[in-house]
Amino acid sequence: MNTRWNLADLLDLEYLFGRDESIRLHEGEQVLAKRDRIIYLAKIAPKLKDTTNPSSQGLIHRWLKVRQHTPAGDRENGQEILLPGTVWREVSAIFLGFALLFGFASGLGLAGAFLVYSGTAPLNVSAFLGIFVVLQLAILLLQALLLLLRRLKRTQLQSSALYALLLRLMAAGVDWVHTRAHRNLPAEQRLNFAALFGRLRSRRAQAPLFIWPVFFLLQLLAVGFNLGVLGLTLAKVIFSDMAFGWQSSLQLSAAQIAEGVRLVALPWGWILPEGTGFPSLAQIEGTQIILKDGIYHLATQDLVSWWPFLCMALLVYGLLPRVSLLVGGLVQYRRQLERLELRSPETRRLLQRMTTPQMETGGEGVDDAHLRRGVATSLEDSMAVTEEDSVQTGPTVPSIALPVQRLILVPEELFASTDITALQQAVARIAGVGESKVQALPFSASEEQELLTQIHAEYMAQRLDEICILQEAWMPPLEETYNLLRELRRVSGAATPITVVLIGKPQGRERLTPTLPEHAAIWHKKMQALADPSLDTRTLMEVT
């Protein structure tokens, strides 16, 4: 089953992740872990009976559906919270409807202004075509051209001297602004900006999706416009007496015009033949306006022979392209949504929270068995668990978590003094169970290069699912750190999760200590600035 996201869901997800982040900061990861495990066991797992290996996207989607119905969970005393997706849905519906209406109204207005027939002179066909068909076609063409231009290869453009110059100037300008801002902003703001841009850039897969609504809006506007023009023309023809004629300052003969008309009418000429779908030569001859002669010599039959042609031209050259763009856009958009894979540290953490059994951790701890038994009651009021939703204690809950092969890198200077087993356990606590191999991260560049080669080999042999790298949070991250992380990403593929695991200052012989929140915050932001959607930053130990 393909999971199809929509923009409202994406917004909601982003919003709920934001809320969870603040819960995590204030109440600790454990609260979230418990909540999401409950959601999984109570609301998601029972429905997975038929699917043995649900996709991670599917799980996230189901989780989102549960959360959308109970956004506050059991806190915030059941108050209804307005989710951004709902707002988006409503606002975008209003906007789209408004675009259609506005287009329609302006079509009506413009056509109405044009089709004023006083009875003294017939309306000029070429002006009508010019305004309502040719102009629209020209706009379409222009758009297509722009699109093409954008698709043109960069290199082709860069060979142009003017373009190169422009690019230079722009780069210099950006540089100037950047250095100015860079120097004068306090480090804190600089860091916040970098983190924000990093977060945005790491969502670059989703960004194009948000262009589509604008595209749809424009198409609807055009569709509305064409409908308006078409509607008014038809109404005028039906309810009043319309006379169309043609005139030309160029010395065009009626035969030439007739040939042109026939060509234009080709698309519909086969259903509506000459005389009905478009005027015949005779009719065209009969509707030539010669100002000095007035219109009295023109036959009424001939004068009305033009309107089906005009309406068909509007339909075929105005309305149809827009409708097909709209439909084509929708298809494309749905396809992009279907292909969208949400990959971010947040989604990974969520999956892990849902699929990791809760372990008994002393007196106050919760374990899975407890959770399952308690789920029905604890969720009853907040999540309204229905009968068929209630929880099975049997082994039907599918485990999607295959044991991951994890590489934990420990800086060589810490390696000897670190308790490896304790480290493995602690990492498993935050990153989920797995087969973890602990290896020293050498300081020297050449040895580091060897390690990278080895990691790449393991990745290629599919013996590597995840990398964790231990860092001391009280040492600020350096360019060298970024460099290492970029290199790790390069050798381990775009999607392999890399987690920076932070520890605090040694306390006596103990290495695996909690970090200070301010140090962890700096690392978080610095890492976000790297704009790597599969790079996460975690603290190894919770402050107790």
Add this chain to the structure above:
Amino acid sequence: MKNAATPHSVPEFAIIGHPNEGKSSVLSTLAEDDSVRVSPFPGETVVCQTFPVRIDDREVIRFIDTPGFQNPRDTLEWLRAYNGPPEKMVSAFRAAHAHKPNFHDDCELLGPVEAGAGVIFVVDGSRPVRQVDLAEMEILRLTGAPRMAVINSKEDDAAYLSQWQNEFRKNFNSVRLFNSSRANYRQRIELLESLKSIDQRLEPVLRRVVQAFEEDWEQRNIRSAAILIDLFKGVLTYHRTVPYKAGEEEKLRRQLQERFQTHVAGQEQEAHASIRRLFKHNIFNLELPPHSILAEDLFSERTWEFLGLGKTQLIVAGALGGAALGVGIDAATIGASFGAASVIGGLLGAGATALKADDLLSGARLLGMQLGGEQLRLGPVNNIQLLYILLDRALIFYAHVINWAHGRRDYESAARHGAAGHDGKEGYTTNWSREERRVCERFFTAIRHGKELEIEDSTVALHQLLLEQFEQIAGART
């Protein structure tokens, strides 16, 4: 080398180190410049910035703030692989990396080194030594720059100090502990002294720098004492006479007293601000702790209490001298007021104990408020306690100002925790010896009686006393 080029050249020192170790803070304290940008977020310093120290408008020494190392390992490996002429090494490195944005900071910080500046390597001594630190030390060693290490402990964890000192001994000519948020004048001088030892050629010029610093400090003290004495004279001789209107006495008294209080407060603020400027504080302002003596109104009961005089003591004082505490009566006025005066005097003298201390403290009775004929006269002050209050406040202010390191940026905590090294419960003057008090009394009396010679002499004595006090305060925390 630039530093020793001519005997009168200005020595230059670059403060170098790992990001966020307190380089900018050390510089700020050392150069007494609170405009240096300091931040808990790494990467605040992006470009080198020179902070000259001027004494009497003459530049005596320059400190350069630099960004932190961003690629210590790769920099070191490059320098090790380098095999050109050693004196060109740093410039070769900078040229080779100038176009790499991720080496911007490393190139920037080595700029002053290339230009021949001395290096003050700053580390946070409250954390363990790491490989990057060793790499940074090695880089500096390879550059051959004259260098000293400064251990600035951001936290009170001394467990790693010996580890640092061991490493430093291998690489640095001189090592000093220097806490950027607590170091005072003496420690600054000591740091400058030890800079001498990093390069023999620097010695003569640094000797002059130290001398200039010491003279400057002395000058500041002398000027501070003069400012304070001016303040005392201004306040103690203050008096105002206004026409007396029957029935409005209360109102007039209140007005006079209020005016006096604003006057004193204003004068005092001005004097303190001048002292603050002398010690180059622009941001740090003595927002006095709300419960300290300094935050109290000059005439409030609280102030008196803080100075070690409880209510009972005040009452005793009141009983001892009705005139001193109470309203002085001008005998040369008309009979009616003569009678009134004796009534008031008697009341005060005999009945002081019966009055509440709060009443005694209200300004009208404290000051020499005189009712003379059609005149209502306030001042000059006839209670020496006011001098002691002013002295105490001035000394507390002084202690704050000289002990607040320029690199210390937790300005809010000053308000929370009160005066550094001072519990705020008692003033300095309470513990003064009899001789010291006599200096004050002499000054007070001389001012009141206005005898030129006596004023001159007693002023010199008080000035001397103040200088001694300053020195004691400065020495108390070394």
